[in-house]
Amino acid sequence: MLGFDADLYQRVIGGAGALRSQIDAIVDEVAATGYDSIFLIGSGGSYAAMWPYEHLMTRLSTVPVRSAIAAELVLTGDPRLTERSIAIFSSLSGTTKETVAALEYCRERGVTTIALTGYADSPIAVADHVLVNWADDETASESVDIQLLLLTTALLHRRGEFDDYERLANELADLTSVLTRVQEQADPIAEAFAKKHVETDYHFLVGTGMLWGFTYNYSMCILEEMQWLRTTRVHGAEFFHGSLELIDRDTSLLLFVGEDETRPLMDRVLRFAETYNDDTTVVDTADYPLDGISPEFREFVGPIVVDAITIRFSKHLEAARRHDLTTRRYYRKVEY
Structure with a gap:
């Protein structure tokens, strides 16, 4: 990979x-x-x-x-x-x-x-x-x-x-093999996303529950800081309180869907996206087998799983856009 x-x-x-x-x-x-x-x-x-x-x-x-x-x-x-x-x-x-x-x-x-x-x-x-x-x-x-x-x-x-x-x-003693298989499964999806969006400069990210912190983090610290891409990040429960007005047919909409009790909130966002958007990417932890993880613990390890999935997105965006993930203009470069 x-x-x-x-x-x-x-x-x-x-x-x-x-x-x-x-x-x-x-x-x-x-x-x-x-x-x-x-x-x-x-x-x-x-x-x-x-x-x-x-x-x-x-x-x-x-x-x-x-x-x-x-x-x-x-x-x-x-x-x-x-x-x-x-x-x-x-x-x-x-x-x-x-x-x-x-x-x-x-x-x-x-x-x-x-x-x-x-x-x-x-x-x-x-x-x-x-x-x-x-x-x-x-x-x-x-x-x-x-x-x-x-x-x-x-x-x-x-x-x-x-x-x-x-x-x-x-x-949780050693998730290396589990997360490596997650990355292998996500890799072709990530490669296709990066090739499709090599020129896209705006992405709209949505998540809830155990994945809301990750959604915020990936938007700000990866896509913005490491790729200099413009993003919006919004909690799935708040998506329908104004943010949905920014969605056009060609808006890159990236949905992070977990397996905790907040999943119905993301199902609602997905239903909207299927009707009004033609460029929705869904990262759903339920799509990934996690050998050795009990079903009742899958919701807890959701952030770890999306960490592994989006490493693939980040690496392929880095290559496709020819923008190194370590490049900074201001962060730790200038006085703030």
Whole structure:
């Protein structure tokens, strides 16, 4: 497959799953101390990556959970953020200045901090608990999603709110072969999309539930940041409150459909698209066999699956448009 490094992928995916014992130890410690709230804090893609797990915990738990933009939290504060809170941070490089500042803000207030990073010596590795798994930019999403799914379901399990943690964690031990097969299945679809849209400069993305954070992330951090393409991103439930007026017959409409309880919202969007649009691409996790993943867990691994699918889209867009995914004009290039 174009741009696919099997050894690197094994290192990242297997490495994320191998953090389970460390995650269990962290959760045991914070559960023993006790906590009253959970904050999921990040910037950009790392912020959007928190949304599925806010969604998951809000559905299954009574504990207050909030995903927060790091820079905004430091300016506005939150009276629920106290020494009885857990704050979870993610930054692959560990150098995102807004995330580093938010971590220090939390530490100053006695908040228990947990950091996910790719480097043991990164600035956010000063958190109370640190999970380290190296990844490159293209595999970081899978790494973070696997870790966050393990971490949040472990927290729920210790609270008596998710009895199936042990079984789920065992199935997440090493998803390399499962996700490689997902990429192989998605590759010809992605290649055809890239060839069709080599000149398209505007894409409209829609998702819900466990996939809404991914939809936002792929729109902003991949298509906009890495390909300089104009996009609109909208939640499937909000699509019918004005955004649908932007859809023409030839609008590139990209729908991310998962298997959680919000799927009917995307079915509604798809029905509209089938009637009024001739350029709809559907990425549906239900189309992909996931050997070794129990049917009841498919909704939880949805973000990980679309991570793998859209790596193929990104690599083929990069090649077809001759626009390297690492090229930037402004991000980390100019003062902001």
